Amino acid sequence: xxxxxxxxxxxxxxxxxxxxxxxxxxxxxxxxxxxxxxxxxxxxxxxxxxxxxxxxxxxxxxxxxxxxxxxxxxxxxxxxxxxxxxxxxxxxxxxxxxxxxxxxxxxxxxxxxxxxxxxxxxxxxxxxxxxxxxxxxxxxxxxxxxxxxxxxxxxxxxxxxxxxxxxxxxxxxxxxxxxxxxxxxxxxxxxxxxxxxxxxxxxxxxxxxxxxxxxxxxxxxxxxxxxxxxxxxxxxxxxxxxxxxxxxxxxxxxxxxxxxxxxxxxxxxxxxxxxxxxxxxxxxxxxxxxxxxxxxxxxxxxxxxxxxxxxxxxxxxxxxxxxxxxxxxxxxxxxxxxxxxxxxxxxxxxxxxxxxxxxxxxxxxxxxxxxxxxxxxxxxxxxxxxxxxxxxxxxxxxxxxxxxxxxxxxxxxxxxxxxxxxxxxxxxxxxxxxxxxxxxxxxxxxxxxxxxxxxxxxxxxxxxxxxxxxxxxxxxxxxxxxxxxxxxxxx
Numbered sequence: 001x002x003x004x005x006x007x008x009x010x011x012x013x014x015x016x017x018x019x020x021x022x023x024x025x026x027x028x029x030x031x032x033x034x035x036x037x038x039x040x041x042x043x044x045x046x047x048x049x050x051x052x053x054x055x056x057x058x059x060x061x062x063x064x065x066x067x068x069x070x071x072x073x074x075x076x077x078x079x080x081x082x083x084x085x086x087x088x089x090x091x092x093x094x095x096x097x098x099x100x101x102x103x104x105x106x107x108x109x110x111x112x113x114x115x116x117x118x119x120x121x122x123x124x125x126x127x128x129x130x131x132x133x134x135x136x137x138x139x140x141x142x143x144x145x146x147x148x149x150x151x152x153x154x155x156x157x158x159x160x161x162x163x164x165x166x167x168x169x170x171x172x173x174x175x176x177x178x179x180x181x182x183x184x185x186x187x188x189x190x191x192x193x194x195x196x197x198x199x200x201x202x203x204x205x206x207x208x209x210x211x212x213x214x215x216x217x218x219x220x221x222x223x224x225x226x227x228x229x230x231x232x233x234x235x236x237x238x239x240x241x242x243x244x245x246x247x248x249x250x251x252x253x254x255x256x257x258x259x260x261x262x263x264x265x266x267x268x269x270x271x272x273x274x275x276x277x278x279x280x281x282x283x284x285x286x287x288x289x290x291x292x293x294x295x296x297x298x299x300x301x302x303x304x305x306x307x308x309x310x311x312x313x314x315x316x317x318x319x320x321x322x323x324x325x326x327x328x329x330x331x332x333x334x335x336x337x338x339x340x341x342x343x344x345x346x347x348x349x350x351x352x353x354x355x356x357x358x359x360x361x362x363x364x365x366x367x368x369x370x371x372x373x374x375x376x377x378x379x380x381x382x383x384x385x386x387x388x389x390x391x392x393x394x395x396x397x398x399x400x401x402x403x404x405x406x407x408x409x410x411x412x413x414x415x416x417x418x419x420x421x422x423x424x425x426x427x428x429x430x431x432x433x434x435x436x437x438x439x440x441x442x443x444x445x446x447x448x449x450x451x452x453x454x455x456x457x458x459x460x461x462x463x464x465x466x467x468x469x470x471x472x473x474x475x476x477x478x479x480x481x482x483x484x485x486x487x488x489x490x491x
Contacts, residue, residue: 051191051198051338058189058460063424063491064385065192066333067185067455068340070326070368072360073166074213074347077394077409078417080121080357083153083438084134088120088396091437092404096397100439107160109350109399110410116397118437119407122354131428138361141369147428148372148381149419150489154432154441157392157413157448162213162348165391165413170219170341172452172477179223179468181452182339184477186229187222187468188461193336195294197232200332202325202342204236207359210346220341224470226276231341234295234328236320298331311370315363323367330374333384347390350399351408372421385423385458387451392416396437415441418451423458426491449483457485 079085096116110116124137129147142149159165164174171178179187182199191198201220206212220231270278301309301317304327315321322344329340344364349356368388375381393416394409401407415434421427433443453463456477463483467474 049190050194051186053190054188059462059465060460062458062460063383064422064458065383066338066340066385067182067423067459068329068333068371068384068386069181069342070364070386070388071166071169071219071341071343072347072364072388072390073215073343073345074162074211074349075165075390075392075394075411075416076347076360077121077349077353077357078153078415079394079396079409079438080123080353081136081138081361082134082151082417082419083415083434084125084136085120085396085436085438086125087436088118091118092120093117093402096437096439100435100437102440104414105160106395107411110395110397113399116395117402118396119398119402119409122405129428131430133428133430138358139365141366145369145372145421148376149421150425150427151417151419151430152432152446152451152486152489153415153417153430153434154444155389155416155418155446155448155451156441159392160411160413162391162411163216165411166213166219167216168448169389169391171223172449172479176216176218177223178218178475179225179229179477180218180220180231180341181455181477182220182231182341183222183225183229184456184466185339185459185461187225188466189338189459191336191338196298196332196335196337198337199229199231199339200337200341201231201233202236202328202340203233204322204325204342204344205320206322206344206346207356207363209352209356209359211348211350211356212345213348215343215345219343224475225468231339234299236324294335298335299328301327308374311366311374313366313370316367322364323370326367326371327374330371330378330380334378334380349394349408350410351401352406353394353408354406375422381422383423385425385455386421387418387455388420389418390416393438396439412439414439415445420489424491425458425489429489431486431489444488446486447483449478449481450486453478453483454486454489458490 094117096118125134126137126143127133128135128143131147133146133151135143135146157165157168159168159174167176168174170180186198199220203215220233222229266278309316312323312327316323316327318324322342325342329342332340346360372381372386375384392411392413395412398407399410415438431444432441432446434440435442456463456466463476463478467476
C-alpha cells in the first residue's frame with residue numbers, strides 16, 4: 001500500500017513485458033472488459049472482478065459484507081429523540097449547574113448569553129419493543145424496528161463545529177484531504193459488482209424549513225487513495241449520472257469501439273509514464289460504459305411491489321427524496337455495491353427546534369424503518385451493516401429565547417446518540433449511559449474513531465493493520481491515537 005513502491009513495481013513489469021514482446025495494453029483491456037474474459041485455463045465461465053480486494057483482505061471472516069451509512073447532517077438532538085431525561089422537567093428554565101458544565105468549552109453562539117437555561121424536551125417518550133428501548137414519538141416508525149437496533153448513547157467527538165465534525169465522522173480526521181470511510185472500504189475490500197461503483201453517495205432533498213449545512217465532496221472523497229475509490233454521487237433530478245445516455249445517433253457498439261481505441265491510447269501513455277492514475281482513468285471509462293446499462297435498470301422502480309414501496313412511505317417514487325434514496329440503497333447493495341452513503345441535511349436547529357425537528361423526522365423516519373424491514377425480509381440484514389447518526393449532539397440548554405413549547409439547541413460534541421443495525425451487531429441493545437442532563441458520559445464512552453474501528457471490524461478489517469503510506473506516514477482511518485473495537489455492541 002505504498003504508491004512509491006507500486007510505481008516502481010509497475011515500471012519493472014512494464015520493462016519486462018516490453019522485453020518479451022508482450023504489451024500490457026491487451027492484458028489491461030481484457031481484464032477491464034471483465035465479463036467478456038473467461039478463464040480458459042480452468043474451462044470455467046468466471047468473470048474477472050472489476051473491483052478486486054487488496055491482497056490479504058478481508059483480514060478475517062466478516063460479519064457484514066456491505067455498509068449503508070445514513071448521515072443526518074446538522075446534528076439531530078439526542079435529547080429529543082433517543083436520550084430520555086424525564087428529570088429535566090423540574091429544571092425547566094433553570095440555569096445549567098456549573099458542576100455539570102465544569103468549565104467545558106461552548107460555541108461562540110451561546111458563550112455570550114447571560115445564562116444557559118435548561119430546556120427539557122417537549123416530546124413524549126415510550127419504551128418500545130421487547131428491549132424496552134426509550135424512543136421519542138418523533139420517530140414512530142423507528143419504534144417498530146427498535147428490537148433490530150443497537151442504540152449507542154455515548155458517542156463523542158473532538159470537533160465542535162459542523163464542517164470539521166462532519167469531516168471527522170466521515171474521514172477520521174478534522175483535517176481535510178483524508179479518504180472517507182466508504183473510500184477506505186472500496187480500496188480494501190473492493191466490490192462484488194462489475195457493473196456499478198463500489199461506493200455510491202446520495203444527497204437527497206430535505207424540508208424547506210431545514211437549516212442546511214454545506215456538503216463538501218471530501219465527505220466521500222478518496223483523498224490520497226487512488227481516485228477510482230471516490231464515492232459516485234447519483235443525482236436526484238434528471239439523469240442519475242450526467243451524460244449517462246449516448247448522444248443521438250451514437251449506438252452502444254459505437255461507444256464500445258471508441259472506448260477500445262481510447263483505452264489503447266491511455267495504455268500507451270501508461271507504458272510511457274508509469275502513472276497509476278492512467279489506469280484509474282481506463283477503469284473509470286470502462287465503468288462508465290457499464291453504468292449506461294446498469295444505472296437505468298437500478299433506478300427503475302417499476303419492478304418493486306406495492307408492498308415494498310409502501311414500506312418506504314409516500315415519497316418513495318419522488319426521485320431525489322430520502323425515501324427514494326433509501327430504496328435505491330437497498331437495490332445497490334443487493335447488486336453488489338460495497339458502500340452506500342446517504343447524507344440528509346437540515347438538522348441544525350439553533351432555534352425553532354420543536355417544529356423543525358418534527359419535519360425532519362417526518363422526512364426520514366418511515367424510510368429508515370422501511371429500509372431495515374426490507375433488508376430483513378430479503379435476508380440481507382444479517383450481513384448488511386446500517387449506521388444512523390449525525391456529527392455531534394445538541395445542548396440541554398436553550399440557545400436564544402426559551403418558552404414552554406419552543407427552544408433551540410447549540411452544538412454539543414461531548415455525547416450524542418447513533419444506532420446500528422444488522423451486520424452482526426447486538427440487536428435490541430442500548431449501550432452507554434449519560435448524566436441526568438445528557439451533558440457528560442457516565443459509562444462506556446465511544447469515540448468516533450472507536451465507532452469507525454467497529455465498522456471496519458464488522459467488515460472483516462483490523463483497523464490497526466489497514467494503512468496507506470502517504471507523506472511519510474502510515475495513514476489510517478482511525479488515526480494515530482489508540483482506537484478500540486466496541487465489543488459491547490457486537491452480537
